[in-house]
Amino acid sequence: MLKRIVGAGLVVAAVMPFAAMAQEATPEATPVELPAVDALAVTGDIIVAGSSTVFPLTEAVAGLFTDEGYSGAITIDSIGTGGGFERFCETAETDIANASRPIKDEEAAACEANGRTPIEFRVGTDALAIVVSAENDFLESLTLEQLGQIFTGQITTWDQLDASYPAETIQLFSPGSDSGTFDYFVEEAAAPLFEDAEDDIAAGQEAVLNAPGIQLSEDDNVLVQGIEGSPYAIGYFGFAYFMENADQLKLVGIDAGDGVVVPDEVTAEDGSYPLSRPLFIYSAASVIEAKPQIGDFISFYLTNVNDVIAEVGYFPASVDALNLAKENLLAALGQ
Structure with a gap:
């Protein structure tokens, strides 16, 4: 298992199937703008676990977040997608799950049982x-x-x-x-x-x-x-x-x-x-409400992921797919 610490059917409708999200971007597609995040003002730690594939991408974004002034700790464990959903859904130990596949019905049900309706955010393509x-x-x-x-x-x-x-x-x-x-x-x-x-x-x-x-x-x-x-x-x-x-x-x-x-x-x-295949991160509105730094980090992630994704070795999601992820976050934030 890799660990990195950076710094000091029950899925809701917002979780769209990959096929619906991965539609080809059209020339008219305009990126959704999320509210700016001041990383220097964000407090509280962030815990992430899951896919070894998404691990280096989340690590790169976390490094950028720290460079922008975030002074908390971001713990990122590489334990596999299934292990990440177990920690997020069953034991509720983490704030975000890295995933290289969509969540399964039984994993979503475990999330629901813990009051965590999972929200899917497409972050790239592998x-x-x-x-x-x-x-x-x-x-x-x-x-x-x-x-x-x-x-x-x-x-x-x-x-x-x-x-x-x-x-x-x-x-x-x-x-x-x-x-x-x-x-x-x-x-x-x-x-x-x-x-x-x-x-x-x-x-x-x-x-x-x-x-x-x-x-x-x-x-x-x-x-x-x-x-x-x-x-x-x-x-x-x-x-x-x-x-x-x-x-x-x-x-x-x-x-x-x-x-x-x-x-x-x-x-x-x-x-x-x-x-x-698509790459995702998952969280839940209840987590974002309880820990505002999670919403800030996901917003920063979706806004800046394309600045680091090629450097990591993956490919950007289409504008449409990334827009849907941003809209999912805005809905979770009540905006």
Whole structure:
């Protein structure tokens, strides 16, 4: 688990489904303006936990908030999306949950039971990076089906994929099952291989978790180190972690039926890269009312996230999606 301290169906209608939020921005779209936040005047600590993917983005915004004069402490734990919702909804220990997937119905119900109706704020777009070591000189691309077959143990050596590849065991590195990245990967790459099963997602999850020799970690840096260490390894995580280690890793292009695509700002936002996904933070009006610094921080986050997102290694959400997040916050603030 990474911890960083910076400085000294029951979801309400404001939580719109991702499909409704991620509509393509039109040229006429005008960014919603939030009231200015004076970071120097904000008091009280802020506690955040959740997705390892959203962690570096929230960390970057928190650093900017501190640079602007905020003198409280912002604690940010990287424990996976599921762990973040557990802390926010079930134990009510945190003020904000970082998430690389939308909240599940059962998580929202746990929030409601604690008087926390969750509000969703879209903060960016990630492209799931499929990577091998820079020492791998044979793999350039995979079909989405081949990717699923590798991580469900249906293909276990590289030469089974292509006779010209080495007859070496494929070493698998994956986020753990508490990770929203894991959930997303299973849904997109593994579950389609089990479409005849009663529950294709459960079957896909079980297959990935039981793939021969797979190494699981909620810490993406552990995955990076493992993949870097062998030309026969393959893994996946958020694009930011590839960017941080681009000299030691190599991106694998993905073909979902329309040709090989690699992730970048255009392919992530327009959906042509088949493994692009939204990034979120969550809070609740009751939390914001009890701790005004949370509303201030979220307002600062939504206003300034695009100043740091490319530097972190992710891609901006569309203007429409970010506008909806801002409108959700204004509603929570009663404005």
